[in-house]
Amino acid sequence: MFARHWILLIAGLLAAxxxxxxxxxMRAVAAAAALDEEEVAPPADGKVVEISILxxxxxxxxxxxxxxxxxxxxxxxxxxxxxHMAIGTLEGLEAFELVPESCECNRSxxxxxxxxxLTEGQTRFIPGRITLEGTFxxxxxxxxxxxxxxxxxxxxxxxx
Amino acid sequence: MILRTFALxxxxxxxxxxxxxxxxxxxxxxxxxxxxxxDTFIRHARTGSAVIRxxxxxxxxxxxxxxAARLYELSGDSTEELALMGTALxxxxxxxDHPELRAKLWPALEDADFPxxxxxxxxxxxxxxxxxxxxxxxxxxxxxxxxxxxxLDGLFRISQFExxxxxxKALQARRKRVFLDHAVSALHDENDMxxxxxxxxxxxxxxxxxxxxxxxxxxxxxxFFDRPTGLTARYDAMxxxxxxxxxLGDYVPELPSSAPAGRRSNAEALARIRAEVATRAExxxxxxxxxxxxxxxxxxxxxxxAGAQVGGALLGLExxxxxxxxxxLRWTEDDQLVVGYGNPARIPLTEGTTARLVALSKExxxxxxxxxxxxxxxxxxxxYRMPRAKGPADxxxxxxxxxxxxxxxxxxxxxxxxxxxxxxxxxxKDTALTxxxxxxxxxxxxVRECFASIGGAVGD
Numbered sequence: 001m002f003a004r005h006w007i008l009l010i011a012g013l014l015a016a017x018x019x020x021x022x023x024x025x026m027r028a029v030a031a032a033a034a035l036d037e038e039e040v041a042p043p044a045d046g047k048v049v050e051i052s053i054l055x056x057x058x059x060x061x062x063x064x065x066x067x068x069x070x071x072x073x074x075x076x077x078x079x080x081x082x083x084h085m086a087i088g089t090l091e092g093l094e095a096f097e098l099v100p101e102s103c104e105c106n107r108s109x110x111x112x113x114x115x116x117x118l119t120e121g122q123t124r125f126i127p128g129r130i131t132l133e134g135t136f137x138x139x140x141x142x143x144x145x146x147x148x149x150x151x152x153x154x155x156x157x158x159x160x
Numbered sequence: 161m162i163l164r165t166f167a168l169x170x171x172x173x174x175x176x177x178x179x180x181x182x183x184x185x186x187x188x189x190x191x192x193x194x195x196x197x198x199d200t201f202i203r204h205a206r207t208g209s210a211v212i213r214x215x216x217x218x219x220x221x222x223x224x225x226x227x228a229a230r231l232y233e234l235s236g237d238s239t240e241e242l243a244l245m246g247t248a249l250x251x252x253x254x255x256x257d258h259p260e261l262r263a264k265l266w267p268a269l270e271d272a273d274f275p276x277x278x279x280x281x282x283x284x285x286x287x288x289x290x291x292x293x294x295x296x297x298x299x300x301x302x303x304x305x306x307x308x309x310x311x312l313d314g315l316f317r318i319s320q321f322e323x324x325x326x327x328x329k330a331l332q333a334r335r336k337r338v339f340l341d342h343a344v345s346a347l348h349d350e351n352d353m354x355x356x357x358x359x360x361x362x363x364x365x366x367x368x369x370x371x372x373x374x375x376x377x378x379x380x381x382x383x384f385f386d387r388p389t390g391l392t393a394r395y396d397a398m399x400x401x402x403x404x405x406x407x408l409g410d411y412v413p414e415l416p417s418s419a420p421a422g423r424r425s426n427a428e429a430l431a432r433i434r435a436e437v438a439t440r441a442e443x444x445x446x447x448x449x450x451x452x453x454x455x456x457x458x459x460x461x462x463x464x465x466a467g468a469q470v471g472g473a474l475l476g477l478e479x480x481x482x483x484x485x486x487x488x489l490r491w492t493e494d495d496q497l498v499v500g501y502g503n504p505a506r507i508p509l510t511e512g513t514t515a516r517l518v519a520l521s522k523e524x525x526x527x528x529x530x531x532x533x534x535x536x537x538x539x540x541x542x543x544y545r546m547p548r549a550k551g552p553a554d555x556x557x558x559x560x561x562x563x564x565x566x567x568x569x570x571x572x573x574x575x576x577x578x579x580x581x582x583x584x585x586x587x588x589k590d591t592a593l594t595x596x597x598x599x600x601x602x603x604x605x606x607v608r609e610c611f612a613s614i615g616g617a618v619g620d
């Protein structure tokens with residue numbers, strides 16, 4: 001086991017400088033940061049912003065770090081978003097997860113779902129794609145020391 | 161422990177593509193009071209919500225040896241007992257410096273019925289030992305795509321080791337070379353995630369030409385009924401290329417690859433990205449030893465090309481099993497069976513097959529009434545799409561059966577079993593029709609096995 005650590009250490013040290021000093025890697029960091037800072041045109045008063053659940057899923061998220069600006073700019077805005085109800089969503093609840101695909105295979109990553117709260121209606125499982133309109137909130141929400149959601153949406157009820 | 165951490169961190173710096181997938185575990189260090197919470201974290205990792213389980217498992221990894229000792233006590237003596245720990249814990253067992261705990265992962269991977277094989281494979285691939293090379297190689301053709309992907313990662317890591325003695329140096333030189341062959345083979349994998357990872361690993365080894373596989377995905381337009389599989393791939397490809405230092409400029413995944421004059425499209429951005437990646441690949445190629453140049457083919461195989469959208473799909477069957485793999489099947493109005501997504505394979509069907517199955521699907525809908533879902537949340541899913549018997553024709557009806565890792569009796573209603581049996585029976589067994597493409601080879605048998613592992617056997 002000890003020898004394996006040394007092998008890893010040496011391999012890493014030999015290869016690391018070429019990457020650390022690689023201009024391409026530096027450009028990658030800059031490009032990724034630029035993507036994160038991409039602007040979303042602010043909506044005119046009362047307008048609804050169309051947001052893509054796939055774009056939210058693709059956003060870079062680091063625990064404890066600020067979300068990309070284009071996402072934090074959406075906080076408190078009225079949005080329209082499509083997605084699927086997480087598979088097996090029970091009936092009669094006031095909240096559910098909206099996901100890009102109905103099955104996330106027990107590996108629910110924080111930036112892969114929107115926590116939806118229904119203010120008037122209750123859940124019933126709808127297979128297939130649904131589109132919701134409501135108020136979007138972004139940022140880490142913690143319970144018992146664990147982050148339970150990054151993206152949240154408050155809407156009245158499910159589509160008919 | 162410090163040495164192990166430093167070694168892993170330095171190795172990960174050298175492989176940015178891998179570092180990006182594993183950064184979640186590199187959080188803050190464990191606090192002394194966390195040690196007292198080991199059992200609490202284990203409980204959260206086993207029974208918490210899907211989003212909390214991996215976070216609790218990562219806390220255990222940060223605690224280190226005391227957590228590993230406790231997990232070892234709880235891991236039992238069989239794969240059945242190990243399975244009870246749940247996927248989040250199996251996922252991290254290989255991250256502990258605890259050989260006995262690690263040894264429990266191999267029987268899990270070897271057990272075709274272990275419910276968390278992808279997690280076991282990723283766990284093993286996190287910090288593999290040199291003597292695990294051959295065992296990992298044995299899973300390069302595993303039926304489960306995430307297992308194949310994890311195996312590639314594991315082999316990549318082992319091939320990074322440097323030997324000290326001449327014999328060990330020679331062995332590692334051979335492994336470096338063999339790894340490249342495995343990765344080039346994986347560029348032909350039926351699963352887009354595996355192809356993408358192979359391309360990233362080859363690029364990390366100086367074979368920049370492999371990024372052409374990912375650039376191609378920027379043009380994918382495929383959809384599977386209401387699932388924009390192509391758009392999802394475009395976002396994934398965009399992230400991968402950005403991490404590899406490719407400047408995507410004003411490429412926008414939501415825009416088409418080309419459009420009539422005056423309409424916005426990605427045409428110019430794509431042309432520039434292709435040129436940049438080609439120039440970068442040529443530059444990287446010159447730095448490779450002569451025998452390794454041109455290892456990655458210049459032409460993409462059909463399976464990796466961005467295909468056109470499939471028209472006229474009336475029926476769909478999506479099967480996902482953590483033990484038997486995934487299948488995406490469509491029956492079209494002109495009697496073709498379309499297999500997979502991206503650039504799918506096609507098998508001609510006997511004339512009238514789709515119409516007969518559509519008629520049966522309407523009977524199924526009449527039998528099940530308003531109910532659309534059966535089972536429990538979980539990874540094992542059967543999803544049937546069909547024209548609605550009543551209601552808007554452009555909105556397919558979707559019926560879903562799902563379950564967790566436990567066998568569940570009488571899960572699928574009889575009417576849906578009858579439809580499943582008919583769909584399975586319609587898959588041609590004629591090898592002249594099915595042998596040409598990896599996705600269609602022995603498809604009928606594999607689909608039946610997948611059905612059996614989820615909602616139970618269908619038909620004969």
